[in-house]
Amino acid sequence: MFSQSTNAATQKISPDLPLTTEQGNLVNQILEFTTAHLNEPGPAIFTVYGDAGTGKSVVLAHLFNQLQTQARTATDSPLAHTENYFLINHPEILKVYREIAGHQQYLLKKDFQRPTSLINRTTKGRVHPDVLVIDEAHLLLSQADHYNNFYGDNQLTSLMRSAKVIILVFDETQVLRMKSFWTEQRLETLVSPYTHAEYRLTHQFRMQASDNLVRWINAFTHQHLTPLPTHVGSNYDLRVFDDAEAMRQAVVQRNREVGLSRVVATSGYPSTLDGGKHYITEGRFHLPWDQYNYTSTPWAELPQTINEVGSIYTCQGFDLNYVGIILGPPVSLDQDHQLAVHLDRYTDVEAFKRRSDLTDPVEIVQVKRQLILNSINVLMKRGVKGLYLYAHDDHLRHYLQQRRA
Known part of the structure; x- marks a missing residue:
């Protein structure tokens, strides 16, 4: 009988997992975009599109691990001493990322936050984010939601007011509620006034199906x-x-x-x-x-x-x-x-x-x-x-x- 591991989910998106050539190149491309625009009037936004199972989260896990490693160890890096956060508007997935942080030398559990928590802390001047990495950005609230203590009009807009660089992954086919209603067109309209780049992942990694x-x-x-x-x-x-x-x-x-x-x-x-x-x-x-x-x-x-x-x-x-x-x-x-x-x-x-x-x-x-x-x-x-x-x-x-x- 199989004995279920308590960290099976973390093994699916751990930064210790090998990347494909495409995924590795994408991580490097995003890192170059980040350092190039870190000291410019922001925000600069990089969007990764992809259906469910196309490897978006594992790319972000590798990316954020490299961001934080440079921020905390590489004194000659443009990322040195930057204040960076990983955001996910899903409590169950947040648990997975915080579990991952416990196994990585330069990741801290506090690096991983719900968007509303970070927005409220930023508004009060308690944090000053430089780079934000957002998984499942299609779950960001796009209207006020008092149940979740969000009183703004759009979480991404609120985050864009403070961060210098934002990297997000997005899949409009995973939008599930009116309060987080998004389409690719709505997202592109929102980011169009700013420096932005995008990449689309298409290969299905999760399902071993045809x-x-x-x-x-x-x-x-x-x-x-x-x-x-x-x-x-x-x-x-x-x-x-x-x-x-x-x-x-x-x-x-x-x-x-x-x-x-x-x-x-x-x-x-x-x-x-x-x-x-x-x-x-x-x-x-x-x-x-x-x-x-x-x-x-x-x-x-x-x-x-x-x-x-x-x-x-x-x-x-x-x-x-x-x-x-x-x-x-x-x-x-x-x-x-x-x-x-x-x-x-x-x-x-x-x-x-x-x-x-x-x-x-x-x-x-x-x-x-x-x-x-x-x-x-x-x-x-x-x-x-x-x-x-x-x-x-x-x-x-x-x-x-x-x-x-």
Whole structure:
């Protein structure tokens, strides 16, 4: 039986991991950009674009380790004695980076912060950031959010007021909530007045699957339903289940064998942030949603979470070995064999909060629909070794089972 390591997630993005030639060249390119613009009127902004699993986070981990090593050891470097921070607006991923800091000589846990915390400390004059590295920048708030103690209009705008150089990674297909609504066009409009550069990563590193399956996921999550590919790679396990409980049992077996295997689900089931347990029931399947994780260990690495159902809020940004996904009531197959998205069945009430800059009813519906599809994209791309699917909708489930290209 597999004994799950408590630092499996850190091993996926550790700066000790080898980089590909492209990734190494990108790190060097960003370092050169940073030193070239460090003493100019800022901010200078470097954006790394890339889909889920294209290696964005490991590039940032290497980059930040080199930045801090030079800042703290290289007295003749332009980076000497600079004050630099790594930001991530996701508490579970923040735990991973702080764990990494504990194993690197020149990284400190305090180097890794939530954006709101750094913004508030900067406003009070307690910190004076030179370089900011932002992972999952598509999670930055783009409107005020009193729940998160952010009272500005846009977190990136607030950060740009103080930093000299900002390096961020961005994927518009991982935008999940109205309060962090972004598109590439909105980002590019924001940074266009400043010195900026960009790079796009395209190679899929996470999934040991064929490009056919990645293309199918991308099409599915843009509401283009096509038959599942037959050939998905000799090292990848793709299955569609008629029974959610049977899928759960398969995931449990994979977890015993290789660890880091979990069942996850889309919204569409009872879920309230009231501290209680809320269950997903699909026939024989009956498990609670993920509980708030107060520990320093990421949710997926806690042994007991094999008996919970993960969500985008615990799984986004993480590698799982095998992922079993329940596609909930918000998605179905219509009479024309097209993928239908039902906004009224989405139970994540936080996702659709109103924005003052979105007033066109047609655009609002389109954005909400894409947020739901984005959440599916995030979940489908979690599995390194395998993807197991179960659909709540009978017609969609039978289509996925029977149609293979």
